[in-house]
Amino acid sequence: MDWQKNLLLAAMAAVVIMLIMRWDDYQQSLVPTEPVAATSANADSSIPTGVSDNTGDVPSLTPPKGDAVSEQPVASQQAISVVTDSLEVSIDTRGGDITRVALPRHYAHIDTPNQPFVLIHSTAGHTYTVQSGLVGKNGTDSAKGRPTFTTAATQYELQEGQDSLEVDLTLTQNDVTITKRFTFHRGEYRVDVDYLIDNNSAAPWQASLYGQIKRDSHEPNSDTGIGMKPFVGAALTTNDERYKKFDFDDLQDKTFTTKIQGGWVSMVQHYFISAWIPNAESQNNFFLRQQGNNDLYLMGFTSEAVTVAAQSQGEIHSEFYAGPKNTTKLEEISSYLDLTVDYGWLWWLAKPLFAVLDYIHGIIGNWGLAIIAVTIIIKAFFFKLSATSYRSMARMRKLAPKMKELKERYGDDRQKMSQETMKLYKTEKVNPLGGCLPMLVQMPVFLSLYWVLMESVELRHTPFLWIPDLSVKDPIFVLPLLMGFTMWLTMRLSPTPPDPMQAKIMQFMPVVFTAMFLWFPAGLVLYWVTNNTLSFLQQMYITKQIEKEDTVKS
Structure with a gap:
């Protein structure tokens, strides 16, 4: 599964680059205009x-x-x-x-x-x-x-x-x-x-x-976050x-x-x-x-x-x-x-999403609650697709001990390791891509909502709970910390990568993303917190269902 390792390493490198870009932009904003x-x-x-x-x-x-x-x-x-x-x-x-x-x-x-x-x-x-x-x-x-x-x-x-x-x-x-x-x-x-x-x-x-x-x-100076x-x-x-x-x-x-x-x-x-x-x-x-x-x-x-x-x-x-x-x-x-x-190249998805967000705001009268409501609607729309992904991830997680055993037995023989891994997937009826593909299908929708929240002037100087302005960072960083915590909870339910380096990277990802989200507009972080929370609850529910099914079978 080298491609997974390489993908995670690339993601980490991208995060580091964006941190450097953010710092560079900040330094430039301090230079007076000639x-x-x-x-x-x-x-x-x-x-x-x-x-x-x-x-x-x-x-x-x-x-x-x-x-x-x-x-x-x-x-x-x-x-x-x-x-x-x-x-x-x-x-x-x-x-x-x-x-x-x-x-x-x-x-x-x-x-x-x-x-x-x-x-x-x-x-x-x-x-x-x-x-x-x-x-x-x-x-x-x-x-x-x-x-x-x-x-x-x-x-x-x-x-x-x-x-x-x-x-x-x-x-x-x-x-x-x-x-x-x-x-x-x-x-x-x-x-x-x-x-x-x-x-x-x-x-x-x-x-x-x-x-x-x-x-x-x-x-003009902007508080729109890293990258x-x-x-x-x-x-x-x-x-x-x-x-x-x-x-x-x-x-x-x-x-x-x-x-x-x-x-x-x-x-x-x-x-x-x-x-x-x-x-x-x-x-x-x-x-x-x-x-x-x-x-x-x-x-x-x-x-x-x-x-x-x-x-x-x-x-x-x-x-x-x-x-x-x-x-x-x-x-x-x-x-x-x-x-x-x-809204970028996803404008054809973003415009309807903003229309829904604006409509809900007209009913609720609060942009923070409207963001939460739209996120819930999107998660409900993709519930079955997400369920397929989480079910596959739960089954992969159950295979972790057997994967570790294969790693210990054939770790030095890549070809044999690959053959035995595919044989295990076939025997247990698990698709290793089953957890990725459904999530990839949903990504354009979530990216569209991301840009909707990024571009919506309606969020500028709009308060929500302790946050005075949803268009800039959370002043006391509660939302970024919640985002990191919910991300960590979700990753605990995901299968542990067999590669030690890959596993360490996965453990470090919530910390990196928490640091990055410290500067993100609070409205965007609220969306991610809501999405992560719903994902965790859905994944936990499906995991318990599978455990219950296995108990009945045994």
């Missing part, structure tokens, strides 16, 4: 029309001759504060960019409920901002400058009884009045971003809308792939462009995203790229050119989302945007 370098001024003409050039912020659309965009004067910028029940937003009057987004319903830390989680902001060492504007023939934005809007007030707040709040920024361009309108909605993380064009001139007005997220490669590193980077949907993601290293190699009707582009991190969702009826050019040679990346879109006839009005619509990765809400906003809740 300030972002200044942007280069050199342009790269290889970027296609409709996509940002290689260094500037503003996408490049080549206007027809004689219609060059006039340079906008740089005026003093001013911050506009917007407060709703779901969002706290700062908007810069220069360009109308969103420079800060805080989420009052999701506080920064469990012990500071008065401090909202800040998703979007820029500091001396970190850049994360959201830009939008008009480019093209009569665009307001160009490589030469950004417009400065005027506004009726600098502070806006959604009042009681209000379902929505409009914030208008206005700009006069010759005889054209342009209003950049942000519409906030009660209970929503989605913001409508519209350009209202009032063309009082004698000529048609034409421009394209662009929206983009500008960010450096800084990765578990959530994805941080850009993602979008294409005609070929519903969900296509790029980490920052990918964008250092090349620029990615695609054209699709509707679509979306997002900046993804653990539990939260920001995303631009342009008009679903428009053919939109999407781009992802590094800005020059700096640690800055742009992910955005440009829409089709919109023409507003002389002496008429027009509108260009888009949406922006900044908030938690809530599957239901993201499904409503745009097709496949919910896939940013990244």
Whole structure:
């Protein structure tokens, strides 16, 4: 049974590697982020029309001759504060960019409920901002400058009884009045971003809308445990792939462009995203790229050119989302945007599992109890399959004395040992793989639930019994110790490997896994504790049944 020994040794090596990775990630998180370098001024003409050039912020659309965009004067910028029940937003009057987004319903830390989680902001060492504007023939934005809007007030707040709040920024361009309108909605993380064009001139007005997220490669600190590193980077949907993601290293190699009707582009991190969702009826050019040679990346879109006839009005619509990765809400906003809740290649199993978990939570009202309930349901679903596995393991355990005798007799003759072992299995009607194969069939389901609990923002800052937050480690390590204890109990009912080295490895495994699970999110450890407990009870019940059957036979 050398393959079992090798498999266990490989598992032990993997655990050690993950411990080293965890320590390395922790050390890196202690290093302060370096300030972002200044942007280069050199342009790269290889970027296609409709996509940002290689260094500037503003996408490049080549206007027809004689219609060059006039340079906008740089005026003093001013911050506009917007407060709703779901969002706290700062908007810069220069360009109308969103420079800060805080989420009052999701506080920064469990012990500071008065401090909202800040998703979007820029500091001396970190850049994360959201830009939008008009480019093209009569665009307001160009490589030469950004417009400065005027506004009726600098502070806006959604009042009681209000379902929505409009914030208008206005700009006069010759005889054209342009209003950049942000519409906030009660209970929503989605913001409508519209350009209202009032063309009082004698000529048609034409421009394209662009929206983009500008960010450096800084990765937020994560308490997700050993070897578990959530994805941080850009993602979008294409005609070929519903969900296509790029980490920052990918964008250092090349620029990615695609054209699709509707679509979306997002900046993804653990539990939260920001995303631009342009008009679903428009053919939109999407781009992802590094800005020059700096640690800055742009992910955005440009829409089709919109023409507003002389002496008429027009509108260009888009949406922006900044908030938690809530599957239901993201499904409503745009097709496949919910896939940013990244369950990996097992998403087709994970999504139904989350639906069940969410449904049970709606009934019970407690996420910890919902995790226990879902684990029980899964174990019940696989009860017969697990029973087959445990029955085989129980019979293998009974053969342990005979296997030890064979080891003593033929230990030096591998071929003879193998022959006599197979003969013993045949005589006792035991399948050595009977305990492994049923468990392998169940693994995809349990791995799916594992990733569901890993990705569910609903667990963030959710208490359960003595645990203040199911998304981070148990503060007093009770669950990891229980996990190790239940694992040890289960292994006591398993057959003892004939090889001494293999047996020692098996005895040491609960200790290793307990140490590893000390840093795992409590919700995940709760799942493993429940699963181990149910496995032990089922295995003990089956073992007693077999012993009873053997007593009756004798």
